[in-house]
Amino acid sequence: MLKCDSVSVVFGGLTAVNKVSFNVDENEILGMIGPNGAGKTTLFNAICGDAKSATGKVSFEDRDITPLTTDSRCRLGIGRTFQIPQLFETLTVKENIMIGALCRVPNISSASEIAEKIMELLEIKDLGAHYPAVLTIGQRKRLELSRALATQPKLLLLDEIMGGLHYNEVEETVALLKRIREQGITIFMIEHVISAVVSLCDRVTVMNRGGFIAQGTPSEVMENNEVINAYLGRAEDA
Structure with missing residues (x-):
């Protein structure tokens, strides 16, 4: 579904991403882990x-999307969340979700219908008339996810969707992401909650200093010595 060939991103003299190549397969959940500042x-x-x-080539569903703008990629079916939710604080929860839907549908009534369905799926329907300022961290994360889903993505990129959540909220989010995948949405996720990565992901990639240092099943990656030394650490080091 998604293919990256020698993708690099350089800021001045700093190479944040260094010639990374990989695929995301249709209907899989691919996890990406690594230390802060790795380039994820x-x-x-x-x-x-x-x-x-950015340089290199990004392809989506066998189409070169490298020259396309962010909004064009979104309309093709690439949705994302941000590590810190990028919410419209002066709009209600429902209105925030409708903004995402309007990239796909031409009118307010259709966007409202989509928002209602997504709020029901994510179990935040009772929050529809509330403003983001009164939401908990977990609720703000759900709203961020709701906005991304409203764009009707085929591929969903999640940036630390479980960061800051309590244990029960992590478990609920894991179950929710499984339901989202069952609807035919492919997921590529950055996550530091390792228990969630292990239980959710079909494959895991590990990034450090701008490049991938390991790829494989969760069990293969968690037993990789380079990954342990660079990111996971050993029990005796705790």
Whole structure:
């Protein structure tokens, strides 16, 4: 579904992403882990068209989307969330979701219908008339996810959707993402909650210093010595 060939992003003299190549297969959940500053979010930006200095090639459903703008990539079916939710604070929860829907549908009534369905799926229908300022961290994360789903993505990029959540909220989010995948949506996720990565992901990639240092099943990656040394650590080091 998604293919990146030698994707790089350079900021001045800093190489944030260094000639990364990989695929995301249709209907899989691919996880990406790694230390802070490894280049994970910058790679997401390159895929979505937000990294203006990106080089290399990004293909989606066998189409070269490298020259396309962010909104064009979104309309093709690439949706994303942000590590810190990018919400419209002066709009209600429902209105925030409708903004996402309007990239796909031509009128307010259709956007309202989509928002209602998504709020029901994510179990936030009772929050529809509330403003983001009164939401908990978990609810803000759900609203961020709702807005991305409203764009009707085929590929959903999730940037630390479980960051800051309590244990029960993590479990609920894992179950929710499984339901989203069952609807035919492919998921590529950055996550630091390792238990969620292991239980959710078909494959895991590990990024460090701008490049991938390991790829494989969750069990293969968690046993990789380079991954342990660079990111996971050992029990005796705790």
